[in-house]
Amino acid sequence: MADSQNAVEAVVIPAAPGRPEEYDAATRAALDHIDHQAVRTVADGRPERTRKGYAQDWASWTKFCAESGVPLLAVTPGTLVMFVEWLWTQPGWKKGTFTAPSTIDRRISGTVVSARADHGMRLEDGIARLARNRLKQLVKEMEEKGETRGRGQAPPLLVDHLVSISAACPDNLMGIRDRALVLMHFAVAGREHELASTRVRDYADAPGGIQADLRVSKVRPRVVPVPYGSRLSICPVRAWQAWKEAACLDDPDGYAWRRLHSRWHTVMEGGLQPESIGDVITRAGERAGIEIRFTGHSPRRGLATSSRLKGHDQIVIAKQGGWAPHSKVLAGYLEVVDQWEDNALLGVL
Template sequence: MAEHQTAVEPVVIPAPLVRPEDFDAATRMALDHIDGQAVRVVADGRPENTRKGYAQDWASWSKFSTDHDVPLLAVTPGTLVMFVEWLWTRPGSKPGTCMAPSTIGRRVTGTVVSARTEHGVKLEEGVARLARNRLKQLVREMEEKGEQRGRGQAPPLLVDHLTAISAACPDNLMGIRDRAMVLMHFAVAGREHEIAANRMRDYADDAGGLIADMRVSKVRPRIVPVPYGSRPAICPVRAWTAWKDAAQLDDPDGPAFRRLHPRWHTVMKSGLQPESVGDVVTRAGQRAGIEIRFTGHSPRRGLATSARLKGHDQIVIAKQGGWAPHSKVLAGYLEIVDQWEDNALIGVL
């Protein structure tokens, strides 16, 4: 009787590895195509506001390059410095003003990103570093002369302000909407475009309050738990429920915060634009008789400031508002609070 024969697996000899510098022309072309497609997919996935902003930045760069006979794709450390100096002389958004430093910084960022993603330019690492240093020099010179550009940082909208705003909201659809929107804006540390993009289904009831889905964000989407407030007058959950019931909102895909008819003040089907969200915040503060002029960024900064005053950690605050965990912007907000707690003079004088 023949013994059982064990099958022998054939030995596979791997092909020799080809290093990237030895790729042939066809392989390089195929890889470049794959890279270009990947860049396009990521670029197309950006929020609409971000894409519009980058388009404006590139349009500004295009005008600069035409005015100075600089090749459009010559995005280099030197040309970016020239770009900053050119932008410094450009008019601001309001007549009689000059462009704000923050706007210039965004123009540089948008130009670099657009060159890389939209036009496939391979830029050196840190290509904008020299331009940003030049911008810092210009800002320092401006401050030494006592000049000011832009509106500066948005003032924080704090809990005491929320109390006054809530009390001053009239008992009609506009007042109910404004109260709910300002309180929710604060609770989720929202950006204007995030609040404007929210739909009914983005606010889900939960045993502890609401689960808010900030699905449209220029940085990253996030899920934000919004608990019931200890003070009913400024509770975002109760305010949201009151608005939803008063406006008879029942379409889960409809805007969460709606426009009101300018004459009849009835609820319309369309939602608010991001700029309109900021206008509501500004008007709410004025209605309450608060002398500070709040903007659409004030509730976001206000949440960060108020949470820090209650001792919350930066990581916890960052998670609520969708900041990067070690965001320099957020750290700057918190530093203003911490300067009184961590002060070298405490216990000295």
Template sequence: MTDRQVTVSGPARPATPARPESYDAATRAALEHIDGQAVRAVADGRPERTRTSYAQDWASWSKFCAETGVPLLALTSGTLVMFVEWLWTQPGAKPGTRTAPSTIDRRLSGTVVTARAEHSVKPEDGVARLAGNRLKQLVKEMEANGETRGRGQAPPLLVDHLIRISAACPGNLMGLRDRALILMHFAVAGREHELAANRVRDFTDTPAGIQADLRVSKVRPRVVSVPYGSRPSICPVRAWTAWKEAASLDDPDGYAWRRLHSRWHTVMEGGLQPESIGDVITRVGERAGIEIRFTGHSPRRGIATSSRLKGHDQIVIAKQGGWAPHSKVLAGYLDVVDQWEDNALLGVL
């Protein structure tokens, strides 16, 4: 009997996948097209206000390039520093003023984002860091010279203000809407665009209060628990219910914060725009005879301040308003309270 060699066949070994550096021109072109479509899809999904801001930022960069001869797509550390210095000399929103530092900071970030998203430019990581440092230097020089730019931080709208504002709201549809809007704005630490996007279904009744779904946010969508207030006159839950019933907001997909007819004051189908919500906040303060000029950001800053005064931790406050847990902006608001509550001189003098 003769020995025979037996070969046992097993499953085929998978082929080694091609490395990205070995892709042919057609494959690279197809992948770049897919990447471009993905970037555009995300850009198109941004809130309209964000898209408008980015368009303004890019228009500013385009003007800078036209005046200085910098190529439009040449985003480098050096050209962005030049951009900051150029913006620093530009006129501000009001006659006789110069561009505010916060506007320059936004122009800088908006330009980099637009270059990536819409022009397929791939600047190096941290390309705007040097320009940001230059802006900080200019701000320090400005402060040392006693110069001011911009409107500064929004004044906080506090509980005492809410009591006066609520009392000054009339009992008609406008008064009911304005009271409910400002109380809910305060309670959820909302941004103007978040409230403008609210639909009736975003406010869910529960035995303890309302679950407010701030699902449209350019920063952090969130669900906020709004309990019944201890004082009925400034309770956001009761105020929302009163407005909802008076305005017959029966369509769950309808806007929560409706426009009112300029002449007949009847409820219209359209919702308030973000700018209009800010106008309401300013108007209710004036109606109550409060000398502080509140803006659309005042309720958001106000709840942070008021909550801190009651001893709440930064993490709890951040969760309510959708701030990052260790947000520098939020920490700045809280420092205004902490400088008195945690002062080294307490008990010393």
């Protein structure tokens, strides 16, 4: 046989892939750039309200650094503890008050996220653990002294309140809008920004009521089934249909919840801002003569409370409002109800 037939073919062994520690400076720089761009892309995809919140948190960190002499990018466990102690002494939302613990906790999160996303810092996991432990100590000391901070939890807006609010809404465009907004806000256990972002097409007719598509959410988008109510005065489906007809909301891409002209009270093209959604809720309660001051979070908490009073499971309530199935916040709302329904003293005294 020919030599070529007898020859053993050479086996080509591919070179071993280079290890990350062997990368040259140019490769490492290119990979760092890719990582930073990926972080920025995800950060830019956050809701506008979330981005504004993080910007405020970083501005607070910047002020702290300027006053304390800490380098701006020196985000470490120790400097975050210093940040907490500095925030603890800062004035709160109202004259004569100090920063609420919940605000401080958010400032910590926003600072860490901004350092990673906006400044390309590689921070260790759990970097804020020590700062949060310090915050817990300060809160405990505050409670032992009988002090309070912040506005506290939003009061729940319950079904009886809805009845009063609906009855007090005037028979004009503002009253029709406010009634529909309050009832839908309650029905979907919505967040202010979720309602503000909805368009007409997001409330689709269904055999049993409406499918509310809350496509813009800081947590996760969800489609919420809203059935017809048993009472006409507080039925969110009928209230929405009345508003849609009265406001001539014919453009499916137009905002669902519109502003009204301050003088002529005509429907405008622009939608309500998240803060304005909360203002509508507050004014609706005041109009009805309810002494409780409701906020934009009150309908959300009210749905959770009212649903629990009717015996619904936490998983079902969480799905309606877009909470995590085992949300600690939701569990806290439900505990207020459960403490009376599942009490160790029932049947004892």
